[in-house]
Amino acid sequence: MPAPRDLRCLLLDADGNLFPSEAPAFAASADVTNRFLASLGVRATYTPERLLATATGQTFRTTAADLARAHGVTVAPGVLDDWVAEEKKVVSAYLGRVLRPDPGVLGPLRRLAGRFRLAAVSSSALSRLDECFRAAGLSDLIPPEARFSAEDSLPAPAGKPDPAIYRYAAEQVGVPAGRALAVEDSLPGARSAVAAGIVTVGNLTFVPPQDRPERRRRLAEAGVAEVVESWDELAAMLLGLDPEG
Template sequence: MDKPDLTRITTLLLDADGTLFPSEEPAFGASAAVTQAFADRFGLTGDFSAEHLRRTTTGKNFRTTAQDLLSRRGISVDSAELEMWVAREKEEVTSHLGEVLLPHPGVLAALRTLNRRYRLAVVSSSALTRLAACFTASGLDHLLPPADRFSAEDSLPVPTSKPDPAIYQSALARLGIEPQQAVALEDSATGVESAVSAGITTVGMVQFVPPGERGDRTAQLEQAGAVWVTESWDRLARDLADSTVVVRT
C-alpha cells in the first residue's frame, strides 16, 4: 500500500501500552488476578488468564472489559461497586508496571528524532496514574509531559475506552488541530479503529508484539484501517524522515 501524503502533518498521537513500551504482558499478568476475583464475585465463567485477556482485550481498559463481561451475562452492577473494582485493578497494575518497565534506547532515540519535527502527544485508554508510572519507569517524562497525555479513563466527562473515538476527538480539540494534521500510532486493532473513526491517518506498530503473533497482528491492524504497519520505532522515524512535513510550532 502506498503511504499517504504527510505534508500537512504537525502532530503524532501515540498510543501508550504496547506501543511506547512493552507493558501488555506484565499489565495483563497483574490484571488477571483482579479480573478473576471480579468474575468470581459475579459468578462469571470463562478463561480469565493473563494470556487470554491479552489476546482478546488488548486496546481496552479494565472498565470496558468488566462491563463487557457483565453485559454478556445480562448482569447489572452498582456504579459504586464497579468503580471499586476499577480502582483496585488500576492500583495493582500501576504498581507492577512501575516496578518492571525500563527505558528502551530505541524508543527514546526515535522519539527524540521525531520530536524535532512533530509535536508528540499520548492518546490512551489507560488511566493517567498508570501512564505516569509507565512514563517515569520508561524514561519518557521529558518527551511526553503530563500536559500532552490524554486518557479515555480520566480526560473525558464520561470514562470510555477505545474503539470509541471520543478520546482522539478530544485530543484533537485540546491540541487545536484538525484530523488531517495528525498521524496516530497504534498497536491494536481496537486502537486503530478509534483513531480512524476520528478521521486520523493511522500507522500500526508491532515492535512489542510477540514475534509469533506479528503476522496476524499486522493483518488485523491493516483490516482495521492502518495505512501501513511498521516493525520498529527506528523504521518509523526513517519512514517519516522520507516525507516532506510541516515543521511543528
C-alpha cells in the same frame, strides 16, 4: 497518507506501542479480574493470556462490564467504580516496577520530537500512564499535559474503539485531524483513530514475531495507511532517515 511536511502532531497509543506493558499489565489485572468476578458469584477465572487475547486495547471498565454481562450479572456503577480504582492501583504499581527505558523507542522518539509535537492517546488511566512514562524514561518527551486518557480525560469514560478520545486529543492539542498522524499497535486503537478521521500507522514493535503477519493483516483491514516494524522505521518514513543509522 499526508506528506510528512503537512504533519504537525503525532498521537501515540501508549500500552504495547511506547512500552511493552500489555503482558505485565494483564498479569497484574488478571488477579483483580478474578477477584471481581468472584465477588459477583461467578466461578469462572481468566488467565493473563486469555485476557490479553480478548481485551487488548480496552479499558478495565469495559472488560469487567463485558465479562459480568457474559456471565449474566449486572454490576452497579458504584461497585464497578471501586473495582476500576483497585485495578488501576494494582496494575500501575506493578508496571512502575517492571518497565525499563528502551533505546529502540527513546532514540527514534527523540528524533521525531525534534520535528513534530508528540501526545499520548490511551485507554489507560492517567495515574497508570504516569508510572509507565516514568519507568520507561519518556516523561520528558511526553509530559502529563500531553497525555489523554479514555478513562480520565473525557466527560464520561469511553474506551477505544470509540473515537471520542482521539477527537478530544486532537482538539486539545489544537491540530486538525488532517494534520495529525496516529500510531497504534492494537485493533481497537486503530479503529478508534481511523473513526476519528485521523490517518493511522500500525506499529508492530512489541508484537511477537509469530503474531506479526496476522496483526499486520488485521490492522490493514481496520484501515491503517501503513504498518511499520519498529520506531526506527517510522522515524525513517517521517524524517527521511536511514532506519539502520
